[in-house]
Amino acid sequence: MSTWYLLGAGNMGLLAAYYLRQAGVPVTVLRHDTASPLRRRLTFADGRPPCDLVLPVLSPVALTEPPRRLVVACKAPYSAAALESVPLTADTQVLRLQNGLGSLDGLLPEGVRLIEVVTTSAVKQDGPAQHQVVAENETWMGGHDVAPDWFEQLSAHWPNLSWPADFQHRQWHKLVANAVINPLTALHDVPNGRLLEDRELQHQAEELCREADQLLTAVDPTWPGDSLPRVMAVASATAGNTSSMRADVGKGAVTEIEAINGYLLRRAAPLGLSLPAHERIVATLTSRT
Ligand SMILES: NC(=O)c1ccc[n+]([C@@H]2O[C@H](COP(=O)([O-])OP(=O)(O)OC[C@H]3O[C@@H](n4cnc5c(N)ncnc54)[C@H](OP(=O)(O)O)[C@@H]3O)[C@@H](O)[C@H]2O)c1
Structure with missing residues (x-):
């Protein structure tokens, strides 16, 4: 799989980045003002060993070509600001990992494939900003009849991830x-x-x-x-x-x-x-x- 770019490297974005990395996919954080690389520790409620995630960070203005795959996991009200300087084309696939609906309406160019994500997993910061605690549950993706080609590879590494008909x-x-x-x-x-x-x-x-x-x-x-x-x-x-x-x-x-x-x-x-x-x-x- 080609690189996934991540807008919103907070609680949920880091969890998605962790699963993508587990699936062998490179993940780069898009952020103007964060020193590279981003280091975060994820601990899991099921007691498996923590993961020390190290993610490269790139300013959106330094992108040499539009991202083909993008996770949007900032809080909904910051979507417009986060997407502002990210060049997108009709070839981009966007994974929207946010509560609420419609937060990207009018922000994506015609033809972009928007994949919606709903999760009942919970991630919260514990103490220092560099430490996230994860309680895994179910995650559903959808918004299209057919799952994208990368879905099977990702679902092998993202627990309880499915593409349900309903x-x-x-x-x-x-x-x-x-x-x-x-x-x-x-x-x-x-x-x-x-x-x-x-x-x-x-x-x-x-x-x-x-x-x-x-x-x-x-x-x-x-x-x-x-x-x-x-x-x-x-x-x-x-x-x-x-x-x-x-x-x-x-x-x-x-x-x-x-x-x-x-x-x-x-x-x-x-x-x-x-x-x-x-x-x-x-x-x-x-x-x-
Ligand atoms: N946490 C959960 O358990 C959970 C569960 C289900 C759904 N959700 C949903 O997932 C979404 C994300 O929630 P969260 O808990 O992960 O929030 P969060 O921890 O606040 O993470 C949001 C991230 O977006 C970043 N951000 C804000 N503005 C940005 C910009 N202009 N460009 C790039 N990055 C930007 C923030 O950076 P700064 O911290 O530097 O501002 C932060 O790292 C929300 O819609 C939430 O409702 C969360």
């Missing part, structure tokens, strides 16, 4: 879970499990799920429309966790709400649907950050 529904399930758990836990500064205990939060979760199901059923009549129990199952399975949006608000960072709830609102508008609970939560969260 990718879009899996992507929407993750989107709805993010659209409910993230803003509610961020606004109330609580761990995910509080959604199961607090009546007011449950009521808001019900409204957000009902509106998301209404939209997604209008877009696709085969949508199962069972978001509430699914979202509550995610909140239960991750009860002690801090959502990424709660963490971003705590740090005073820009959140991904525009790519999550904002995406639902952008899909609803042309259908003449209003999603008042999503509108309210976007407005409230945006006004506080």
